[in-house]
Structure formats: C-alpha cells, structure tokens
Amino acid sequence: MEVLLNPNVSYFLLMLGISLAILAVLMPGTGLLEIGALFALALAGYGIFNLAVNLWALGLLLLGVVPFILALRRPRSWYFLLLTLALQITGSVFLFRSEGRSEAVNPALAVIVSTADALFFYFIARKALQLRKAPKRHDPDALLGQSGVTRTEVHESGTVLIGAELWSARSRQPIPPETPVRVVQREGLVLEVEAQPQDTPTPGQQG
Numbered sequence: 001m002e003v004l005l006n007p008n009v010s011y012f013l014l015m016l017g018i019s020l021a022i023l024a025v026l027m028p029g030t031g032l033l034e035i036g037a038l039f040a041l042a043l044a045g046y047g048i049f050n051l052a053v054n055l056w057a058l059g060l061l062l063l064g065v066v067p068f069i070l071a072l073r074r075p076r077s078w079y080f081l082l083l084t085l086a087l088q089i090t091g092s093v094f095l096f097r098s099e100g101r102s103e104a105v106n107p108a109l110a111v112i113v114s115t116a117d118a119l120f121f122y123f124i125a126r127k128a129l130q131l132r133k134a135p136k137r138h139d140p141d142a143l144l145g146q147s148g149v150t151r152t153e154v155h156e157s158g159t160v161l162i163g164a165e166l167w168s169a170r171s172r173q174p175i176p177p178e179t180p181v182r183v184v185q186r187e188g189l190v191l192e193v194e195a196q197p198q199d200t201p202t203p204g205q206q207g
Contacts, residue, residue, distance in 0.1 A: 007096040007104035010047030015092075015113050017041035022121060051104075052097040060091030068118070072125050081122060088114040143167075143183045143191060150179045150193075160193055167191050 017040030024033035064087035071080035098104035148162035
C-alpha cells in the first residue's frame with residue numbers, strides 16, 4: 001500500500017474516481033462505472049487520509065466548477081474554460097504538501113489530467129445540453145388527428161403514409177390501399193386509423 005502514499009498516484013486515482021462517478025451519472029445502468037468509481041475513490045481516500053492536504057488548493061479545485069458552468073452556458077466564452085483549467089491545474093499541483101518543495105503532484109501530470117478532464121466533460125456536457133434543448137424529431141402523439149393514405153390494406157395490420165413517414169397501422173374496418181385516412185389513436189408505434197371521405201386532401205395523395 002506504500003504506492004498509494006505517492007501524491008501523484010493518489011491524485012490520479014482521485015481524478016479517475018471523480019471522472020468515473022460523473023460518467024456513471026450520465027450513463028447509468030451498466031454497474032461497471034459505479035464499481036470502478038468506488039474502487040478508485042477508495043484507493044485515493046487511503047492516500048489522501050495519510051497525506052497532508054492544502055485546503056486552499058482543494059478550494060481552488062472546487063472553485064473551478066463555477067467558470068466551468070459559465071463556459072457551458074456561454075459556448076463562445078472560451079476564457080471561462082481557460083479559467084477553469086488554470087484553477088484546476090493550480091489546485092492539482094499544490095493539492096498535497098511535500099517536504100522539500102512547494103508542490104507534491106507532478107505539474108506535467110496535473111496539466112495532462114486537468115486538461116483532459118475539463119475538455120472531455122465540457123464537450124460531453126455541451127452535447128447533453130444540446131440534446132435536452134433540441135425539439136423532438138419524432139413525437140408520435142403529434143400524429144393524432146393527422147391525415148395520411150394507406151399503402152397496403154389496413155385492418156388487423158397494414159401500413160400508412162403520414163407526411164413522409166411510413167407507420168404500422170390497424171383499423172376497425174378493412175381499408176383498401178391508397179385510401180385517405182385519419183389517425184384516431186396510437187398504441188406504441190402502431191397507429192389506429194379510420195377512412196376519410198375521398199375528397200379530403202391528404203399529403204400522401206400528391207405525386
């Protein structure tokens with residue numbers, strides 16, 4: 001266990017555990033990420049408990065979260081991300097006290113780990129925010145009441161064209177192909193349709 005008392009090892013395990021924990025939140029259900037995070041944090045905890053920690057450096061690490069959040073909200077403000085990196089790298093280098101020199105963690109290791117973590121989670125978080133704000137491309141409930149045309153005979157099963165999309169469909173009464181229909185209900189990915197008067201215009205009839 002002597003290797004865990006090496007500040008570089010403890011620091012790397014700490015950052016690895018935090019990264020795996022964040023990924024476990026973003027991608028729950030596998031179990032492997034959770035186990036890896038707990039294992040890495042437990043090993044890091046042993047080293048941290050037995051090493052002298054600079055509280056001010058730990059504060060810098062925590063403070064780096066603020067500009068990181070601002071960088072996410074303002075994607076073109078790269079200076080917030082650079083400020084995050086500066087705080088993370090400084091806090092990482094001086095996280096532990098060491099006799100004979102002011103820093104215990106190798107600066108090169110701190111730069112590599114901090115930069116990789118910040119950039120990785122920046123782009124992951126940005127993508128997650130974009131997906132959350134993006135409108136749903138396929139909202140089956142929005143099909144209720146829309147008109148279309150049958151492509152096959154529809155009764156117990158069949159296919160209808162709604163807009164530019166083909167859907168599985170069924171109906172209470174047999175409906176022949178190329179018949180205008182209206183969506184009256186949805187169950188999963190199957191639409192229930194009913195025939196419309198022939199003079200009702202539908203998107204599928206054109207062309």
